Amino acid sequence: MSAPPATLSAEAAPARPPLLEVADLRVEFDTYGGTVQAVRGVSFSLERGKTLAIVGESGCGKSVTVQSIMGLIPMPPGRITRGIAKIDGQDMLRDQRIDGKDIRGRLVGMIFQDPMTSLNPTMTIGDQIAETLQVHAGHSHRRAFARAVELIDMTRIPEAAKRARQYPFEFSGGMLQRSMIAMSLACEPSVLIADEPTTALDVTIQAQILDLMADLQRDNGMAIVLITHDLGVVARMADDVLVMYAGEVVEHGGVDDVFYRSAHPYTLGLKAAMPSNRTDAAQELTPIDGSPPDLFAPPEGCGYFARCPHAMRACEATHPPAFAIAGGHDARCWLHHADCDRDAAQVYRR
Amino acid sequence: MLMYTLKRLLQGVVTVWFIATATFFAMHAVPGNPLTNEKAVSPKIWAELQKRYGLDKPLLEQYGLYIKNMASGDFGVSYTQQNRQVNDIITEHFKVSATLGILAVVFAAFGGILWGALTAMYRNRAPDIVIVFLVILGISVPGFVFAAFGQLSLVKVNDWLGFTLFPVAGWGTVQHMIVPSMVLGLGTMAFLTRLMRSSMLEIVNSDFVRTARSKGLPMTRIFRKHELRNAILPVITVLGPSIAAITTGGFVVELVFAIPGLGRYFVQAVQQLDYTVIMGTTVFYGAFLVFMVIAVDLLYGMVDPRVRLE
Numbered sequence: 303m304s305a306p307p308a309t310l311s312a313e314a315a316p317a318r319p320p321l322l323e324v325a326d327l328r329v330e331f332d333t334y335g336g337t338v339q340a341v342r343g344v345s346f347s348l349e350r351g352k353t354l355a356i357v358g359e360s361g362c363g364k365s366v367t368v369q370s371i372m373g374l375i376p377m378p379p380g381r382i383t384r385g386i387a388k389i390d391g392q393d394m395l396r397d398q399r400i401d402g403k404d405i406r407g408r409l410v411g412m413i414f415q416d417p418m419t420s421l422n423p424t425m426t427i428g429d430q431i432a433e434t435l436q437v438h439a440g441h442s443h444r445r446a447f448a449r450a451v452e453l454i455d456m457t458r459i460p461e462a463a464k465r466a467r468q469y470p471f472e473f474s475g476g477m478l479q480r481s482m483i484a485m486s487l488a489c490e491p492s493v494l495i496a497d498e499p500t501t502a503l504d505v506t507i508q509a510q511i512l513d514l515m516a517d518l519q520r521d522n523g524m525a526i527v528l529i530t531h532d533l534g535v536v537a538r539m540a541d542d543v544l545v546m547y548a549g550e551v552v553e554h555g556g557v558d559d560v561f562y563r564s565a566h567p568y569t570l571g572l573k574a575a576m577p578s579n580r581t582d583a584a585q586e587l588t589p590i591d592g593s594p595p596d597l598f599a600p601p602e603g604c605g606y607f608a609r610c611p612h613a614m615r616a617c618e619a620t621h622p623p624a625f626a627i628a629g630g631h632d633a634r635c636w637l638h639h640a641d642c643d644r645d646a647a648q649v650y651r652r
Numbered sequence: 653m654l655m656y657t658l659k660r661l662l663q664g665v666v667t668v669w670f671i672a673t674a675t676f677f678a679m680h681a682v683p684g685n686p687l688t689n690e691k692a693v694s695p696k697i698w699a700e701l702q703k704r705y706g707l708d709k710p711l712l713e714q715y716g717l718y719i720k721n722m723a724s725g726d727f728g729v730s731y732t733q734q735n736r737q738v739n740d741i742i743t744e745h746f747k748v749s750a751t752l753g754i755l756a757v758v759f760a761a762f763g764g765i766l767w768g769a770l771t772a773m774y775r776n777r778a779p780d781i782v783i784v785f786l787v788i789l790g791i792s793v794p795g796f797v798f799a800a801f802g803q804l805s806l807v808k809v810n811d812w813l814g815f816t817l818f819p820v821a822g823w824g825t826v827q828h829m830i831v832p833s834m835v836l837g838l839g840t841m842a843f844l845t846r847l848m849r850s851s852m853l854e855i856v857n858s859d860f861v862r863t864a865r866s867k868g869l870p871m872t873r874i875f876r877k878h879e880l881r882n883a884i885l886p887v888i889t890v891l892g893p894s895i896a897a898i899t900t901g902g903f904v905v906e907l908v909f910a911i912p913g914l915g916r917y918f919v920q921a922v923q924q925l926d927y928t929v930i931m932g933t934t935v936f937y938g939a940f941l942v943f944m945v946i947a948v949d950l951l952y953g954m955v956d957p958r959v960r961l962e
Contacts, residue, residue, distance in 0.1 A: 374865055407868030414866075419859040424881045424956060433877070434867045469957040485867070 327385030411486030417478035428466025548605035555631030686731035756837035768848020790842025
């Protein structure tokens, strides 16, 4: 139950409010086994034209966070118990605008992990792209379809006019993901949420899709929220990074801060577990031992306590607040408390 | 697509030929023949009769003759009904059976899709529980029970109203058709409801429906364009066999509601070993079913682009 991290105001105060602002978001799911606290007070903000990467292992609440601000979690069993999500100053959660056509598909576009199953198999690609324009921009089918062909062309799919009349099963995975991007950008949204956009694709296609996203971002200045567990993708794309663990943000900062001045033991663990091209023994993969805490009954103290090599007594009993490391960089770890004299050499200190 | 259609039609013809052959030999394996019902006649007249109807010839020759006539569209003359061509019986009564059957299929398909979608939308809530209970009833209770109950309730309703809203039996007007076709389609509708329900539940949670929601589409459009069309695919798949179930069930319903369909002739013919009528009705029904199944398969290709063939 701590206050939102200091980062929200730490950055040089912008002239107008950030494009996307999420504060103290809490999401729960009712299941047969009890209530799962999937997201426990997540806050972040995002400026126009910037990319925020959300990283963390499976089940840490990355997808639930963005899906709940998009109103895509099934309710029930899901429940947003607290928090604010504002886009361009409009509250997305409180005004029930989520079901309206103002936000989804128009202000925020979204692409998903598995392009093979994320498109309707009985509808042509062109129609699926055109549909968004028909609904949001009130275009006629003919006009929307013509625009869909342009969008397909923009995502560098050859023979766009012919392709628009084909069905998803006639496309390859990479082309399907391009089509998804074309679809999510149809109404020129100011935010693109990409939920593990490259996880289901092979490596060369991954690079092409990421390049495409970066190019489109440069052209139209949209902000991107990129969910991934691939640190390579983060390094390539992100301006800011949000490291999530057990439904919380454990470290937040600029991409260089998080990578080179990692301030949370979990971030260090993730980096050590990342495969590299080097083959010498020093580059052996070091997995993080143990498993994340049970979110049916989250621990009193730090969620990473059981797996942390630097765990202290305070970590078990008391939940750590977010400590500011530098401007725009903070970590939720007791190692940064002024009274902490523990030597944890790898962890970046102020 | 054209090649595929032609191939399927050819297969259909072979199937019908097989049905005709199997029926022919099964029928002749039954002791006696259509003339055994006649009063005792002298052996000379008996032999004369046998010869006249060609029943004295070897079985294979009779078979060859029959197939030849059938191929030219002639099913022969009834043994038991004087001067009645089997072709006349079929043309006169089949349209009644077909009307009843098609109405029942339409009723079952639309009902099944509607109720199935509804139960999926209200999953585990009151409408779902009530409909699923009725569905179990519909699947487990045999058609003739529904037929009898349907007729009885018609009597009660007409009694209570003081005039005949729906006639209790007979054929001719639209009012005559409604209740029998509903009774006939009920079991299939129940079965299709279950199928549609499970298919719909799967589709509602699918990735592409989530995509459609992320696009900010209105609920009605998601239902119409994304959920319904994908959810009815399994329903269409079983529609072919369902037509068979409905048509065979038709005999009973025709009997209960005194509908002058082909079913009565079929049953009568089997009882009296009326060779030509048995053959005519069986082959005709068989052909009808085979080609309905082909039609359903072609329809499937229209709904699902993935099975469209070149």
